[in-house]
Amino acid sequence: MPENRQVVIAMLPTGPLKAYDFELRSAELPVPGDGQVRCRTLALTIGAGQRAGLQGSASYAGAPVTGVVMGGTGVAAVDVSNAPGFAVGDIVVAPTGWQDYSVHDAARLQKVHPGTDPALQLGVLGTNGLTAYFGLLEVGRPKPGETVVVSAAAGSVGHVVGQIAKLRGCRVVGVAGSDKKCRILTGELGFDAAVNYKDPDFRDAFKAATPGRIDIYFDNTGGDILGSALFRMNVHGRIVCCGAVSQYDTNDPGPGPRGIPGLLVNNRVRMEGFLVFDYLERYGQAREEIAAWIRDGQLVPRVTEFRGLERAPSAFVELLGGGTIGTTIIRVA
Numbered sequence: 001m002p003e004n005r006q007v008v009i010a011m012l013p014t015g016p017l018k019a020y021d022f023e024l025r026s027a028e029l030p031v032p033g034d035g036q037v038r039c040r041t042l043a044l045t046i047g048a049g050q051r052a053g054l055q056g057s058a059s060y061a062g063a064p065v066t067g068v069v070m071g072g073t074g075v076a077a078v079d080v081s082n083a084p085g086f087a088v089g090d091i092v093v094a095p096t097g098w099q100d101y102s103v104h105d106a107a108r109l110q111k112v113h114p115g116t117d118p119a120l121q122l123g124v125l126g127t128n129g130l131t132a133y134f135g136l137l138e139v140g141r142p143k144p145g146e147t148v149v150v151s152a153a154a155g156s157v158g159h160v161v162g163q164i165a166k167l168r169g170c171r172v173v174g175v176a177g178s179d180k181k182c183r184i185l186t187g188e189l190g191f192d193a194a195v196n197y198k199d200p201d202f203r204d205a206f207k208a209a210t211p212g213r214i215d216i217y218f219d220n221t222g223g224d225i226l227g228s229a230l231f232r233m234n235v236h237g238r239i240v241c242c243g244a245v246s247q248y249d250t251n252d253p254g255p256g257p258r259g260i261p262g263l264l265v266n267n268r269v270r271m272e273g274f275l276v277f278d279y280l281e282r283y284g285q286a287r288e289e290i291a292a293w294i295r296d297g298q299l300v301p302r303v304t305e306f307r308g309l310e311r312a313p314s315a316f317v318e319l320l321g322g323g324t325i326g327t328t329i330i331r332v333a
Contacts, residue, residue, distance in 0.1 A: 004029050006069045007098035007312050013054055017320055019313040021054075022070060022098075030103040037086050038103050039076035041096045041309075043118035045126065046072065046316050046328045047156055048220075048245040070098040070312070073127065074332070075118035086111075093121060098312050100332065123327030124160055124294065124301040125287050131242060131276040132160035133286045137168075139240045139274050140216040144169030147212055149229060151197075152220035152245055154181035154302075156327040159189055161218050163299045166190050170216075173209045175225055177322040184325060189300055197225055207232070221245050227257030233269045241273035245320075302326025 003026045010023040032038045050072065054064050074096030078086050083106035086092070092109040096102045112121050123129060135157075142148055148165040152158045153174025162172045162185065174185040174194040182194035193209040195202060210232050217229040217237070222244030233239070264271055279286070293299035304324035306315040309332045319328045 004101045009066050022313040032103045038080040040079045041074045041076045041332045044074035045122040119303045119329045128156040132157045134279045142168045146215035147171045148216045149173045150218045151175045151225045154325050230259045235267050237269045239271040305329045307331045
């Protein structure tokens with residue numbers, strides 16, 4: 001009988017995440033009950049927002065605890081089914097967590113076409129792409145000719161936001177953490193400009209990249225980059241608050257940026273947060289449009305892949321350290 005390898009939370013991080021905050025263990029295979037399905041994980045995705053869950057700052061994730069399997073979304077193959085509508089061999093998206101096998105109620109599974117690459121399903125057709133789609137189009141509401149600035153622009157959400165903004169006729173500026181990432185944004189993904197926030201002359205470069213100021217700022221980072229954007233917003237600009245990755249990997253998050261609410265009031269700027277789950281009923285329509293963009297070559301999904309479940313902790317650390325581009329995927333099986 002195959003083993004069920006699991007990556008569990010060994011300790012809650014103090015300071016930056018370390019790979020040894022997790023441990024790999026072996027458990028018995030779970031047995032599905034009536035109306036349940038057992039799945040074998042093929043691939044899973046890791047996102048920066050999961051660090052907020054370990055920090056306890058993501059209320060939707062519940063309080064973090066040790067000794068449990070690290071949560072996460074995966075693409076899996078059904079290997080035992082006690083639920084009508086699911087057969088052995090079906091490919092599904094499920095809240096698998098970081099483990100080889102998991103059991104789920106049928107209602108928690110989403111069937112996908114067996115020929116779909118898990119990296120695509122977990123990335124641009126999954127939560128990351130949907131977050132970019134609804135955050136920009138529903139909260140940001142871009143208009144042709146406007147300037148859109150995206151932080152963490154080479155990340156799983158940001159690189160999709162920028163490309164959708166270009167499809168809407170906007171001028172797009174990305175903020176990323178290395179010159180290499182900036183070159184990918186402008187050279188491969190169609191961004192009009194990109195600025196390295198680690199550059200000692202970042203403020204001057206940021207100002208030069210936004211000569212007409214900013215109409216929409218899609219914020220994935222919070223912190224100093226948000227502070228810089230606030231001072232560059234146009235009248236009636238929109239700030240889309242998606243994440244605050246600069247504040248996740250620490251026990252001492254920085255204070256909020258100065259200028260709030262004064263800058264918001266003076267420039268009549270709208271600053272709004274959202275969760276992708278708010279748009280659950282419209283996922284299908286969004287996926288169809290995103291898939292069409294990919295087929296037409298108008299949107300290029302980027303992925304950083306690691307192989308082996310045991311790589312998940314170190315991949316998580318690398319992601320938080322800025323070492324990955326696009327969606328981070330672990331190929332498990």
